[in-house]
Structures are given as structure tokens and as C-alpha cells.
Amino acid sequence: xxxxxxxxxxxxxxxxxxxxxxxxxxxxxxxxxxxxxxxxxxxxxxxxxxxxxxxxxxxxxxxxxxxxxxxxxxxxxxxxxxxxxxxxxxxxxxxxxxxxxxxxxxxxxxxxxxxxxxxxxxxxxxxxxxxxxxxxxxxxxxxxxxxxxxxxxxxxxxxxxxxxxxxxxxxxxxxxxxxxxxxxxxxxxxxxxxxxxxxxxxxxxxxxxxxxxxxxxxxxxxxxxxxxxxxxxxxxxxxxxxxxxxxxxxxxxxxxxxxxxxxxxxxxxxxxxxxxxxxxxxxxxxxxxxxx
Amino acid sequence: xxxxxxxxxxxxxxxxxxxxxxxxxxxxxxxxxxxxxxxxxxxxxxxxxxxxxxxxxxxxxxxxxxxxxxxxxxxxxxxxxxxxxxxxxxxxxxxxxxxxxxxxxxxxxxxxxxxxxxxxxxxxxxxxxxxxxxxxxxxxxxxxxxxxxxxxxxxxxxxxxxxxxxxxxxxxxxxxxxxxxxxxxxxxxxxxxxxxxxxxxxxxxxxxxxxxxxxxxxxxxxxxxxxxxxxxxxxxxxxxxxxxxxxxxxxxxxxxxxxxxxxxxxxxxxxxxxxxxxxxxxxxxxxxxxxxxxxxxxxxxxxxxxxxxxxxxxxxxxxxxxxxxxxxxxxxxxxxxxxxxxxxxxxxxxxxxxxxxxxxxxxxxxxxxxxxxxxxxxxxxxxxxxxxxx
Numbered sequence: 292x293x294x295x296x297x298x299x300x301x302x303x304x305x306x307x308x309x310x311x312x313x314x315x316x317x318x319x320x321x322x323x324x325x326x327x328x329x330x331x332x333x334x335x336x337x338x339x340x341x342x343x344x345x346x347x348x349x350x351x352x353x354x355x356x357x358x359x360x361x362x363x364x365x366x367x368x369x370x371x372x373x374x375x376x377x378x379x380x381x382x383x384x385x386x387x388x389x390x391x392x393x394x395x396x397x398x399x400x401x402x403x404x405x406x407x408x409x410x411x412x413x414x415x416x417x418x419x420x421x422x423x424x425x426x427x428x429x430x431x432x433x434x435x436x437x438x439x440x441x442x443x444x445x446x447x448x449x450x451x452x453x454x455x456x457x458x459x460x461x462x463x464x465x466x467x468x469x470x471x472x473x474x475x476x477x478x479x480x481x482x483x484x485x486x487x488x489x490x491x492x493x494x495x496x497x498x499x500x501x502x503x504x505x506x507x508x509x510x511x512x513x514x515x516x517x518x519x520x521x522x523x524x525x526x527x528x529x530x531x532x533x534x535x536x537x538x539x540x541x542x543x544x545x546x547x548x549x550x551x552x553x554x555x556x557x558x559x560x561x562x563x564x565x566x567x568x569x570x571x572x573x574x575x576x577x578x579x580x581x582x583x
Numbered sequence: 584x585x586x587x588x589x590x591x592x593x594x595x596x597x598x599x600x601x602x603x604x605x606x607x608x609x610x611x612x613x614x615x616x617x618x619x620x621x622x623x624x625x626x627x628x629x630x631x632x633x634x635x636x637x638x639x640x641x642x643x644x645x646x647x648x649x650x651x652x653x654x655x656x657x658x659x660x661x662x663x664x665x666x667x668x669x670x671x672x673x674x675x676x677x678x679x680x681x682x683x684x685x686x687x688x689x690x691x692x693x694x695x696x697x698x699x700x701x702x703x704x705x706x707x708x709x710x711x712x713x714x715x716x717x718x719x720x721x722x723x724x725x726x727x728x729x730x731x732x733x734x735x736x737x738x739x740x741x742x743x744x745x746x747x748x749x750x751x752x753x754x755x756x757x758x759x760x761x762x763x764x765x766x767x768x769x770x771x772x773x774x775x776x777x778x779x780x781x782x783x784x785x786x787x788x789x790x791x792x793x794x795x796x797x798x799x800x801x802x803x804x805x806x807x808x809x810x811x812x813x814x815x816x817x818x819x820x821x822x823x824x825x826x827x828x829x830x831x832x833x834x835x836x837x838x839x840x841x842x843x844x845x846x847x848x849x850x851x852x853x854x855x856x857x858x859x860x861x862x863x864x865x866x867x868x869x870x871x872x873x874x875x876x877x878x879x880x881x882x883x884x885x886x887x888x889x890x891x892x893x894x895x896x897x898x899x900x901x902x903x904x905x906x907x908x909x910x911x912x913x914x915x916x917x918x919x920x921x922x923x924x925x926x927x928x929x930x931x932x933x934x935x936x937x938x939x940x941x942x943x944x945x946x947x948x949x950x951x952x953x954x955x956x957x958x959x960x961x962x963x964x965x966x967x968x969x970x971x972x973x
Contacts (some may be wrong), residue, residue: 472848527849
């Protein structure tokens, strides 16, 4: 099994007619994702690629196709509205790829989602993939392989790095999730760890954190108290100077908070195997899985 | 985006926050004239994007025109070193001359984002005027945090209650509340990521005044505040960082000698970490981003090679949005254009990786193709060490 998405997921794409949306939806369809609809206001009634129907609104798309997940490539000024539109239409899983959404827009989105059952992953994230079943996002499909390791990360390409190390050693993944690098995101480390805990297909977890915020510390408390599955972690940015924003809006050490050492210590204290070298993630997982 | 104190104060004044009378001065004569006009004692303040200016001698109380001019001469045109600037300091090219005031109490007030709550939070303390992080460490119970409602904002009764907790009473109570609500409104209206007043002073006449202020804009929202762009001070930015920003690249200059070009912030940080782990020192953080094209990669290459300290370059790309063949084309074009003279180590993986590797090997460039991240880090550290030898 897996979490968040699988073979039965019916995906729609908001912003499918843009360059990035179009390229990545082709890749997702090739991977085997069931793409059932596209939404671009003003292009309703048309078709995308080989027969994917286009709609003007998410509501119409959901009604006509039964889509239960949406992936968003809409540009930053309109992305928060797109997320709320998907939630209002009852879409269960919303994956927002868009990078650069104003933080106060996300404050409104978060408030809007509170009273609705939709789960948002992202924004500013690579998406979610259940290997050999469903890819919702921009990750290269071929680096993945089905198996027992759940992968969660705040970063995009660093997730690919970790996944590739696993696959190269013949270790597959249950589901891989990039939760995004912004200060306000829909799904936290903690949320994903809860899902992995209840997922029988997930036997071990790889968690890739980075400087900024306190999400890793919260995750550490959950691992210690409840998870009961081995976890390997890496924290990026141990050499980053304080006060400098390292690309991600969320990756900044400020006010004595968000430093890498505190996160590493909290995770180690919770029994997590924290690797200092990012190229040793795969080997560390292999060692843990072999342990009786 | 950070702005200067004088700019922050004029923004806050628009939200009804009282500030002292002041004038901007770019030379000693103007500073003297401003002080004369404002009366004595007045205060001459260096305008740089860094806190702790007082500790570095960048804030002077002056009692005459002569003192004002002398202070201006001592501060202007020289680097000001504060606990936040690093040892090289920041060159001062502008002063704010401000009237003096009779301070009764110094408070702290700020609005920032509370990540966990996903909403702005008002932070206030009766212990203003000092390093608030130090207050947080020593006496955390002296810092009050009031979460705001994401839909309704910071409400007037919350402001009055907080004003009360800060120990304000009588005329000062509603004045303090008005400052707090004004600050919260500025935060949301202007899409700020930080709005801070430290100290917020209560004068002997029970006025509540912003004595110093720090305002940071959310870079992601600058598109809807076109007039904010005029507040940017290009001299405060590292010239290479400014150039990178124009090309939509995320670049931060560091002190080492290994230039890095990576896609994705997390992988870029991890690349810095692994270089350090193998005994090297990164010259920069450079994330070429997701949607980079050939032109952007070429510009990224130019920027990182512009740093004269760079003695070897590591390109570490894991293609997702970014296709490896695009990176390869950019690397080849840039290396030819700039006439690359330092060793280059390239590690490619991901979308279109075969084509990317092929383009690199057909290019005839003298580069080291790395198998993986570990190999890449070791190779580039060795190359930089070799290049460093006389």
C-alpha cells in the first residue's frame, strides 16, 4: 500500500496549459498517473494532449470526471486562489508545486482549509509519488522503485538524491513526499509521519530536514513517542550562516531558532539515525533494514 | 528585502505610529544644519542595514552644531562594524539626524509570522532597547506573544490588553494600543515579513514613540507593492547577490574557494555541507532554481566565477523540473565564453541525464565527470587544494 495517492487516484491539473504544467503532466501520464482533467479558465470545452478534457473551473472538472486530487502549476499571484478553489470543490488531495506565493496569501489559504477536509501538500514542493502507481509532481519518475521506505523532505532535488541512493541499492519506496520549503505549508513532517505510522507498507522512514523553523523538533517528539519505525534523517544547512535566507523562504536561522545543531540533537535524542554526510543516507537505511 | 531606519519610520508614520522629527543628511554640513533645525540635544544615526549600530559607534548624541558635524565626519564614508555586520563592517553613506526626547521607559514591539499558527503574531516586551534575543534567552516570561486571527486581524481590545501588560496606563495606554494596531496593519497591508520597533519609548510627557524600527518586506509579494522597489538600496546588497537576483538566481556569497552551482535550495545546502565535511570551503550558495534555461545557467556561471577567490567549481544537478541537457548546454556555453581556467567538476543526474552527459563529453571541455555527490565533493576539494598550491 501507500499513503496519499495510488493507482486509483484520479488527478486533475490546474495550470495544465502553461509550459511547466504541460511538460510535467506529460511525464506524469507516461508514468501511469490517471490524469482525468485539466483546468484553465477560458479554455473549458477544449482538450489537452490526447483527449484530456479541459474545464473553466475546478468544480465543473470534479463533477464531470470524479477527480479526487489536483496538482497546481498556477503562477504565484493566482496560486493561493487556485488552492482554495480546489478545496471548495471538495478535492481531497491538493499538491501545490508553485514557488513564490506571498506568505500572507498562505495565511488566508491555511485559514480557508481549516474548515475543509482537503489535504494540501506544498506549496513550493516537488509533489507526491507512490512508485509504479501514481506520480503527482515534478520528480523524475525513473529514480523511484516500489518498496518499504517512506521518504519525506522539505526540499525537492535533495529528495531525489536520497531516493536515488535508495534505488541504486535496490531499496524501494512506499511513498515519497516533498512537503515544501515555505514558512507556511499545508502538510507538516508530523502529518506525514502519522500517515507513515499507519501505513503497513512503510517499514522505515527517511526524513530530510533543513535549517529554519521547528518542524524537525516536533517530528522528533512524535518519532520518540509514537512512530515505532526506524528513521534515518539528514539536516541540510549545517554550514549555512545565520540571518541569510538559503533559497527557500523558510530556510533561515533567526532569533536563535532554526539552527541545524538543535534539530540534529533533538532527532538523535529521539533515536533517529542522523547522517552527517548526505551521500550516506542510502547506506544508513540499508543497515537499519538488515538489522533483525 | 530590508530597508533603512528612516524609510521604515516614514512607512510606520503612515500607519499613525508617532516618530520623532528628523532629517536625512548625506554630508557633515547637512547633518549640522539638520541638528540646528531640530534643536539640542539631538541624535546622529548611521543608516545601514544592520542592528547594534550603537555598539559600533554609529549612534551619537550631540549637543551643538560642531558636535553634529564632527560626529557626521567620523561616521560617514567609513565602514561601521556592529555585532551584525561581520568584521569588515558596512560603509555608511547616509545619516538620520533626529531630535532628542526625554525617555521614561523603553519597550519592544514587533509583528512577525508565527509558522506554527500560520498567522501573524504580535510580540511585545516591557524590556525594550536591548537585544530581544537576549531577553528571550534570559527572561522568556518577559516576552508576550499575542496570536492574531488570520481572518479578523489584530483586534483593538487585544491591543489595549497588551498595552496594559506592557505597564502602560492613563494617556499612554490608548497611545500604546494605537501603535500596536498600526504596526499590525502595516504588516498585513505592506506584505512584511518583519515589522519591529525597538525601542518603543514612553516619554516623560506620556507620548509613545518609535525610536528605532526595522522593516523587512516579503520578497514574494513585492510584485504587488511596486513603490517598495524604490526603497531598495543596491549599495547594501553584495553586488553579485544583486546581479543574481536580477537573473532570478538565488546566490549568497560565502568565504571559501569552491564555487558551487546547484539546483534546489536543499541540495545546494547539502552540497555546501558535504564540501565542508571533506575539508573544503564553499565560496557561495547558488541555487539555479527549477525553471532555469541556458541563459540563466550561463549567467549563474559568470556570477560564481566573478568571485576571484574561486579556485574550483562544482556543478551538482539533480534534474526534475530542470533538465540535465539544458544544464549541460549552459555549462558548456558559459565555460567557453568565460574561458574557464579553474578545474570544473560536474555531477548530473535526473531528467535527460544521458543527453546531458553526452553533451558534456562531446564538448571537449577539460572537466571531471563525477559518479555521485560523494565523488563530486572529494574531486572538487582535491582540485581546489591543488589549484591553491603555488
